[in-house]
Amino acid sequence: MPSKTEPDPFSWPDTESFRIESVTVEVYRYPITEAVQTAFGRMEDRPALIVRVTDEDGRSGLGEVWCNFPSQAAAHRFALLTEVLAPAIVGRYWRGPAAVFDYLTRRFRLLGLQAGEIGPFNHCVAGIDVALWDLSARRIGKPLWRLLGGEGNGVVLAYASGIGPDNPVDLACHAEADGHRAFKLKVGFEASKDLSNLRKLRAALGSETAIAVDANQAWSPSEAEQMIGALAPYSPVWVEEPLPADSPASDWDKLAARSPIPLAGGENLYGFSAFDEAIRVEAWAVIQPDLTKWGGITGCLPIARRILAAGRRFCPHHLGAGVGLVASAHLLATAGGDGLLEIDTNPNPLRTELVQPYPRMAEGRLRLGEASGLGVTLTTSLEPFRVSSTTVR
Numbered sequence: 001m002p003s004k005t006e007p008d009p010f011s012w013p014d015t016e017s018f019r020i021e022s023v024t025v026e027v028y029r030y031p032i033t034e035a036v037q038t039a040f041g042r043m044e045d046r047p048a049l050i051v052r053v054t055d056e057d058g059r060s061g062l063g064e065v066w067c068n069f070p071s072q073a074a075a076h077r078f079a080l081l082t083e084v085l086a087p088a089i090v091g092r093y094w095r096g097p098a099a100v101f102d103y104l105t106r107r108f109r110l111l112g113l114q115a116g117e118i119g120p121f122n123h124c125v126a127g128i129d130v131a132l133w134d135l136s137a138r139r140i141g142k143p144l145w146r147l148l149g150g151e152g153n154g155v156v157l158a159y160a161s162g163i164g165p166d167n168p169v170d171l172a173c174h175a176e177a178d179g180h181r182a183f184k185l186k187v188g189f190e191a192s193k194d195l196s197n198l199r200k201l202r203a204a205l206g207s208e209t210a211i212a213v214d215a216n217q218a219w220s221p222s223e224a225e226q227m228i229g230a231l232a233p234y235s236p237v238w239v240e241e242p243l244p245a246d247s248p249a250s251d252w253d254k255l256a257a258r259s260p261i262p263l264a265g266g267e268n269l270y271g272f273s274a275f276d277e278a279i280r281v282e283a284w285a286v287i288q289p290d291l292t293k294w295g296g297i298t299g300c301l302p303i304a305r306r307i308l309a310a311g312r313r314f315c316p317h318h319l320g321a322g323v324g325l326v327a328s329a330h331l332l333a334t335a336g337g338d339g340l341l342e343i344d345t346n347p348n349p350l351r352t353e354l355v356q357p358y359p360r361m362a363e364g365r366l367r368l369g370e371a372s373g374l375g376v377t378l379t380t381s382l383e384p385f386r387v388s389s390t391t392v393r
Helices: 073-088 097-107 109-115 118-140 168-177 191-205 221-234 249-258 272-281 296-309 322-335
Strands: 018-037 042-055 060-065 155-163 182-186 210-214 263-265 284-287 340-344 365-367 386-392
Touching (some): 018 073, 018 118, 042 073, 042 118, 060 118, 073 118, 073 386, 097 109, 097 118, 097 296, 109 118, 118 296, 118 322, 155 322, 168 182, 191 221, 249 263, 249 272, 296 322, 322 340
Parallel strands (some): 155 340, 182 210, 263 284
Antiparallel strands (some): 018 042
């Protein structure tokens, strides 16, 4: 973990200065019938932590804060936002989202270190940042990806994620029917089960279909080398986090040199210096910042462009609700490249129904519209599942 987070000299588009009148923070919890499983834990319900920032003219922007694990993560970050971070920015004029990101990062860096809360503080700052970029684009009347300098037509490639160890073929085939053409399987469970699931998935989807695997930091270096060798005959396009994210660079280098499958990671890095080091080391062919965990737009867009400039593949990570998913799509549409947007395919109305209009898949592609900002609004249909809400003025 980096000792500090340096501001980035990135050139941002001109945006209007704004006064933050209020910050509203909401927690949603949606019950599910089947737990979402990873190598390190289970989600017994689906949480979402949404930030709404409102300016002096009554216009608002939306952001999302990572809160998947542990079960009280959403409540804890809710308290950080409402009691610590939001009071520090309301009632003040700001020259743009990057100014707020820099201020919050600097002001609360030492508190995060002292409290052992680097992750939660970064998650909360990231959610505020996304909301401010949504607001800024709405104020100007442009979709966020256009405001940030994206080219093309706002279409991004995507893949179906969250395919767990139980009934992976059924989930993948359902995702294929919904328009997905690339997939990612969760591994890091029993070796025999991992191999059986990948073999079945390859047989069901065909030899040409892109299938990645995600070990969620489950293996030691020796285990990773052994498992990658066993998985290789099924041609995964990458193996994600085969080692703990904080493993020494030497372990990553050695594994990359011996792996017949490209390595991927990045969702658990914090700060410009950490990503710069990951780019320098060259172990990861695919780098995956998560804008709800660190950086928002202000941090992740400069990193995305550094990733692409280094000849690596930029694939934004996301496993959460709809606000963060759409924001990640705007980030990818801005950055460009041949990367894929991660879309969790487990049933989750907080992803597909909480924001509207929810972008749909067609032939492996997701299309963003021309509406201003993120182009989505919160619906009221899921209000029964909102468990906490506070507005800081």
